Amino acid sequence: MARYTLQRFIYMIITLFIIATATFFLMKLLPGSPLTNQEKLTPEQKQIILEKYGLNDPVPVQYVNYLKNLVQGDLGISFQYDNRPVTELIVERIGPSAQLGFQAIVFGTIVGLLLGIFAAIRHNSAGDYFATVLSVLGISIPSFVFAALLQYYIGVKLQWLPVAFWQGFEYTIMPTIALSMGVIANIARFTRTEMLEVLNSDYILTARAKGISQAGVIFKHAIRNALIPIVTILGPMAVNLMTGTLVVEQIFAVPGLGEQFVRSINLNDYTVIMGTTLFYSALLILVIFIVDILYGVIDPRIRLAGGKK
Amino acid sequence: MKKKLSLFLVLLLAVSTLLAACGGKNDNAAGDKKEGDKPAETKKEQVLNLLETQEIPSMDSVLATDAVSFNVMNNVFEGLYRLDKNNEPTPGMAESYEVSEDGKVYTFKLRDAKWSNGDPVTAHDFVFAWRRALDPKTAAEYAYIMYDIKNAEEVNTGKLPVDQLGVKALDDKTLQVELKNPIPYFLSLTTFPTFYPQNEKFVKAQGEKFGLEANTTLYNGPFVLSEWKHEQSFQLKKNPNYWDANTVKLETINFNIVKDTATAVNLYETKKADRAELTAEFVDKYKNDPNYLPISEPTLFFLRMNQNNEVLKNVKARKAIAMAFDKEGIANVILNNGSKPANYFVPEGFVKGPNGKDFREENGDLLKTNVEEAKKLWAEAKKELGKDKITLELLNYDTESSKKLGEYLKEQLETNLEGLTINIKQQPFKQKLDLETKMQYEISLAGWGPDYQDPMTFIDMFVTNGAHNQTGWSNPEYDKLVKDAKTTLLSDLQARWDAMVKAEKILLDEAVIAPVYQRGRAYVQREYVKGIVEHQFGGDWSYKWAYIE
Numbered sequence: 022m023a024r025y026t027l028q029r030f031i032y033m034i035i036t037l038f039i040i041a042t043a044t045f046f047l048m049k050l051l052p053g054s055p056l057t058n059q060e061k062l063t064p065e066q067k068q069i070i071l072e073k074y075g076l077n078d079p080v081p082v083q084y085v086n087y088l089k090n091l092v093q094g095d096l097g098i099s100f101q102y103d104n105r106p107v108t109e110l111i112v113e114r115i116g117p118s119a120q121l122g123f124q125a126i127v128f129g130t131i132v133g134l135l136l137g138i139f140a141a142i143r144h145n146s147a148g149d150y151f152a153t154v155l156s157v158l159g160i161s162i163p164s165f166v167f168a169a170l171l172q173y174y175i176g177v178k179l180q181w182l183p184v185a186f187w188q189g190f191e192y193t194i195m196p197t198i199a200l201s202m203g204v205i206a207n208i209a210r211f212t213r214t215e216m217l218e219v220l221n222s223d224y225i226l227t228a229r230a231k232g233i234s235q236a237g238v239i240f241k242h243a244i245r246n247a248l249i250p251i252v253t254i255l256g257p258m259a260v261n262l263m264t265g266t267l268v269v270e271q272i273f274a275v276p277g278l279g280e281q282f283v284r285s286i287n288l289n290d291y292t293v294i295m296g297t298t299l300f301y302s303a304l305l306i307l308v309i310f311i312v313d314i315l316y317g318v319i320d321p322r323i324r325l326a327g328g329k330k
Numbered sequence: 331m332k333k334k335l336s337l338f339l340v341l342l343l344a345v346s347t348l349l350a351a352c353g354g355k356n357d358n359a360a361g362d363k364k365e366g367d368k369p370a371e372t373k374k375e376q377v378l379n380l381l382e383t384q385e386i387p388s389m390d391s392v393l394a395t396d397a398v399s400f401n402v403m404n405n406v407f408e409g410l411y412r413l414d415k416n417n418e419p420t421p422g423m424a425e426s427y428e429v430s431e432d433g434k435v436y437t438f439k440l441r442d443a444k445w446s447n448g449d450p451v452t453a454h455d456f457v458f459a460w461r462r463a464l465d466p467k468t469a470a471e472y473a474y475i476m477y478d479i480k481n482a483e484e485v486n487t488g489k490l491p492v493d494q495l496g497v498k499a500l501d502d503k504t505l506q507v508e509l510k511n512p513i514p515y516f517l518s519l520t521t522f523p524t525f526y527p528q529n530e531k532f533v534k535a536q537g538e539k540f541g542l543e544a545n546t547t548l549y550n551g552p553f554v555l556s557e558w559k560h561e562q563s564f565q566l567k568k569n570p571n572y573w574d575a576n577t578v579k580l581e582t583i584n585f586n587i588v589k590d591t592a593t594a595v596n597l598y599e600t601k602k603a604d605r606a607e608l609t610a611e612f613v614d615k616y617k618n619d620p621n622y623l624p625i626s627e628p629t630l631f632f633l634r635m636n637q638n639n640e641v642l643k644n645v646k647a648r649k650a651i652a653m654a655f656d657k658e659g660i661a662n663v664i665l666n667n668g669s670k671p672a673n674y675f676v677p678e679g680f681v682k683g684p685n686g687k688d689f690r691e692e693n694g695d696l697l698k699t700n701v702e703e704a705k706k707l708w709a710e711a712k713k714e715l716g717k718d719k720i721t722l723e724l725l726n727y728d729t730e731s732s733k734k735l736g737e738y739l740k741e742q743l744e745t746n747l748e749g750l751t752i753n754i755k756q757q758p759f760k761q762k763l764d765l766e767t768k769m770q771y772e773i774s775l776a777g778w779g780p781d782y783q784d785p786m787t788f789i790d791m792f793v794t795n796g797a798h799n800q801t802g803w804s805n806p807e808y809d810k811l812v813k814d815a816k817t818t819l820l821s822d823l824q825a826r827w828d829a830m831v832k833a834e835k836i837l838l839d840e841a842v843i844a845p846v847y848q849r850g851r852a853y854v855q856r857e858y859v860k861g862i863v864e865h866q867f868g869g870d871w872s873y874k875w876a877y878i879e
Binding site: 051052053054056057058059060061062063064065066069070073074101102103104105110113114169172173176177180183184185186187271272273274276277280287288289 | 385387388390393394395396466467469471472473474486487488538540541542559560561562563586587588589590592593596597599600602758759760761763764765767781797798
């Protein structure tokens with residue numbers, strides 16, 4: 022296992038390096054400069070400023086310089102936020118995004134599982150159809166539509182929850198619900214399908230024949246097996262949530278990282294583009310890694326060759 | 331299955347209607363309760379709750395370039411002068427000034443004012459900040475705004491050391507500024523953030539941290555930045571050390587960062603914000619509300635026409651294009667946010683001349699919509715060019731409102747000018763700028779806002795080979811008018827003014843650009859908020875005179 026982990030870790034570094042390289046050169050293909058007052062500057066004034074930031078060097082030189090700093094953990098300073106270190110900028114904003122993503126995943130998984138199991142047990146009943154319709158809606162309606170509806174009805178009309186801002190737990194409820202709709206729908210769908218398959222398999226029949234109660238069959242035997250594919254989708258879903266919170270964050274005025282990702286590209290804020298891309302990539306790679314490890318924990322059948330020793 | 335689904339949808343609809351109905355009732359009840367006696371008291375508390383669309387990019391007055399930073403700075407810092415309620419410069423850190431006979435040497439007498447840490451504000455603070463702004467090592471993007479000071483350009487381009495800059499502290503309380511040319515708008519320039527003072531000791535002590543946090547910045551304005559939660563909120567508190575603290579009534583201003591207009595409106599409705607900016611779709615809802623507040627800005631949008639293009643080199647073709655679209659429709663239907671149709675280049679309500687008249691009052695409408703005339707000119711142009719079918723590309727911003735505007739322009743131009751096809755090319759802001767700079771466009775929708783309070787900030791754009799001309803247009807008479815206004819006519823302000831009036835006439839007579847609209851912004855603001863002053867350049871708002879009634 023240790024060897025496998027190390028190997029995977031080396032691959033992770035290589036992947037990150039490739040991403041950094043590709044992003045850097047693609048980014049340099051963007052026309053325009055990172056200057057925030059560009060439309061007012063004459064070409065000479067622009068040159069003076071670009072010179073100071075080393076942006077007049079040939080791109081390969083800039084690339085090498087960037088990598089040198091990166092290895093030392095220095096992501097540089099932002100252009101749009103004068104002199105603010107990129108690392109600081111990411112750290113300040115990741116908290117709310119991560120909290121929302123985490124809450125949405127946990128809430129969505131629990132509700133989705135319950136809904137899926139319920140639908141599978143009550144196969145072809147009204148309850149099953151209800152759950153199915155809910156899943157279809159959850160998948161097809163984007164989270165920001167839910168967000169806007171929740172804000173208007175719950176926030177403005179009923180005034181049960183705050184409309185927006187980020188000042189405590191009650192402020193996280195609506196964005197969490199809005200974000201978790203997709204998660205609920207996905208998980209419920211997968212759980213239902215998997216559960217139906219598992220419930221029809223031979224070993225469940227055996228368990229039932231042994232006289233184990235309905236609850237025992239479901240919780241001891243069926244769920245565990247039904248969980249495997251769900252763990253698979255959980256990884257990418259978590260990353261999707263992290264990067265895809267942008268619009269929901271904007272609607273609820275959450276001070277998250279989502280917008281920076283897009284904004285930095287629009288503004289040619291080179292250091293922030295690199296910083297956020299690398300950060301999100303590292304996150305994605307890490308999540309995939311964790312999911313791989315989790316497989317082994319849940320299903321001994323796919324434990325790795327190295328692990329047997 | 332299908333039946334059940336539709337049944338479900340009907341149910342869902344019913345439930346949501348019910349919810350909405352309930353909501354309405356509840357809203358009233360809650361409203362009554364909240365609007366009763368209690369909020370009236372709390373509102374007298376002199377706390378203003380505002381929204382900002384973005385995190386503050388910078389609190390270093392020398393480096394800042396954007397509206398959000400400038401707005402905060404205008405309220406927590408103060409230059410030699412500041413803009414008053416009528417947008418005229420009024421003494422700030424300076425108590426008075428004297429100007430030499432030739433108008434080139436200003437001597438400012440500073441008042442006894444303090445920084446928020448108790449240090450006195452001295453003439454050295456100005457010298458330090460201005461040198462820092464022009465030092466090429468600082469790479470300040472607004473350095474050029476100081477180029478009217480003697481040697482400023484040379485210092486900024488590294489040809490002279492910073493100590494050669496024409497600004498001197500004669501003693502702690504006397505600042506002497508030497509100008510390159512005796513510009514008549516220097517006092518109003520000193521209200522601009524790049525001209526604010528900075529405390530050398532403090533800036534050096536904070537090093538790289540300066541201006542990044544509330545407590546690594548020093549204040550000398552009516553308010554201090556008391557709290558700054560990045561990307562989330564910031565707060566201004568009254569500055570007890572401010573020299574004119576007696577005038578300041580507001581105790582606290584809370585800003586929350588909200589990027590979504592619908593959210594801002596919802597916050598306004600639930601009384602979490604006292605003011606919200608509206609986009610076109612919300613203006614219809616609030617247009618007749620007594621709290622609706624449209625505001626006109628001195629920012630002008632126009633079509634730039636690249637004269638390297640054979641068709642656009644033809645003055646009749648340009649004129650036809652400039653006259654062929656309905657500006658009223660653009661301002662009132664497409665934009666619908668307080669924007670005005672523009673038949674001019676220097677914005678309305680931006681600057682008054684030596685005779686006290688607004689520039690627009692003097693020069694009126696110059697290039698009005700006239701479809702009949704446009705059709706005639708277009709036919710003549712086509713004949714001169716020997717072409718029957720003409721295709722032009724319109725370079726546009728990629729924002730939602732610009733897209734609509736672009737489509738509308740295309741429809742209008744194609745309908746009114748026979749044989750014309752317009753292809754729209756949308757680009758993100760920076761990429762669009764890049765294409766314009768390289769003159770790789772045919773027609774482009776562009777905007778321009780003032781850098782200083784003088785028509786020249788618009789007029790001098792179109793001198794031959796000017797950095798922002800970008801049309802290839804060149805007119806010796808125009809160039810001479812601009813040059814005279816910048817040099818020989820500085821001794822005769824009325825003649826200078828007349829030269830600029832004449833220059834604008836030439837510009838639009840030749841239809842170098844086709845004015846489209848003067849930008850406005852629409853707000854809703856609670857009736858108990860009074861006295862927020864709107865500015866035409868520098869920071870957008872002053873809260874110094876604002877209060878809660």
